[in-house]
Amino acid sequence: MLKTESFSSKGSVEERCKSPLSGGKETAAAAAASGSGYAEAGFGPQRYCGPPKASTDSTTTRSFITYSPGGSIYAAPSGTARYPTSLHLGYPPSAALRSHFSPTYQMGQSPGQSLYPPYSGSGPALDGAGARAHVYLCKQPLWLKFHRHQTEMIITKQGRRMFPFLSFNMAGLSLTAHYNVFVEVALADPNHWRFQGGKWVTCGKADSSSQGNKLYMHPESPNTGAHWMRQETSFSKLKLTNNKGSTQSISQMIVLLSLHKYQPRLHIVEVTENGVEDIDVDAKTQTFVFPETQFIAVTAYQNTDITQLKIDHNPFAKGFRDNYDSMYTASDNERLTPSPTDSPRAHQIVPGARYNVQPLLGDHHFVNNFPPSRLYDGGERAVPQSNGLLSAEDGASQRWFVTPVQHGTSGHKYEGDYSSSLLPYAMKSLTVPPAAASHHHGLSYFPDSPFSHDMPNAWAPRGAMTPSLPWSPRPGLTDAHSEKAKPHLENEPTGAGSWADTQPSCLPLDKSDSYAPACSKQRHLSTKGMKCDDAACVSAGSFSKDAHSSKAMAAYYSFYTG
């Protein structure tokens, strides 16, 4: 049932970090250490470098341990199901889902209680395929930057995109199994928050009776493990709203309450080849929580530090950069994420205050957000803590470690590298209703895929194609498959995988975040002639969508086959 997986540094991270196009000569770690490309601003972006390889070398093991902050999300003390009636997203609400979610996640939490209790160890495996998924948060350094100041997300009536937006790389999925991938945004604590005196302070109880959609199904769901793993899974189109009555674009909107703290969670649910969920859904569902993605929903920014970070990093807010010219005319190599203290605005806008780590009331929340047991005592930690959070700028010199932990029967250990941001989080079983998946139909992808060689799990060709989902926000997959699915692999960005969607995590942070458009342009060009030869633009994530030339595919193939 459970396949034992063990990933070593030599066999996983470094192997994974071989660049398909660069011949695999540069590893993320090496890049970070050498400062080549990924050491900009002291940290690098998440790189997805392929599937982990099995290894029994526990002493050198690094990365890919998963740990379970089970029950980490605040549940309304009322005892009501955490998932309201509008839980559904495009498909009929499922009592099964709610009934499962509730007991699983309704773990009442008293104030001050650790939001993320020590993980319990093993999580469920997708036993159908024997696969235990690993998920890596892309752009984690950027998330951490925001998290240091307590991330705020604007919510508007018409919906506002998140920034940073959620984006993940996945590994460990069965190549041929089909999965639904969706994000849920749940209340993170029982408090109502207010920004007072430059700090976020609690202010009464949260309104836990919030209604409205809390789930956002990735538009490419359902899809095969191969599909999810071969590229970055971005939720850039996800919108946050405070308009409970909004029925417009409900599938794109998550309804939140202002001045409440939320924690996004990623759910991966295995569905059958026919798109129907297995009876044993518990074992087929995995949930991942990244504490650094926690945020407070606001209708207007409260903390000017957050505002400045948004302006500095969000390309759509370029117009608000008053030092744009000086910041962005430098060459790529010279362009750094605007250093808070270096930025002229740092002094112009919030003199003496900007980018200083602020004491956050409720620090205990943040501190406790991260299970102490997940951290080494030696000053190297897996995740930062709120105050005195490690400076993102120090990332190059920092390595992230997580205490080796037995994870079920697997001997996973994680020794993440901050630079590479390969920080997987834990999963917890939950259920998605069969009703929700009853109409799911999968794609059978690439039975002769080059991935097959190096993937840990079975790669049995599946030929059946199924009708598209009536509820799916995604265009009919059948059509997509019959007409375009194959080209999809070769040269076509996926439906929702627009260039904007796939801002390559392979780029240095400032390219992938602040300068996404530049890369986007590059990627756009690449569709016309694979001009994206910048090594920094090479990763499974970005490459896959550009992988439309035989040359590129050959490179990719050689990457995985060694």
Next chain:
DNA sequence: ACGCTCGCATCAGGTGGGAAACGG
């Protein structure tokens, strides 16, 4: 003539700021 690439123009939509409106 045809197909392809490239550059430019256009337009939809995303962004934070700030003023006005709202509500307790």
Next chain:
DNA sequence: CCGTTTCCCACCTGATGCGAGCGT
């Protein structure tokens, strides 16, 4: 009255369409 929300603005990105230029 004060905190919060809404609306509009200017600026920007990114997708798309069109035509010119070029090669076959």
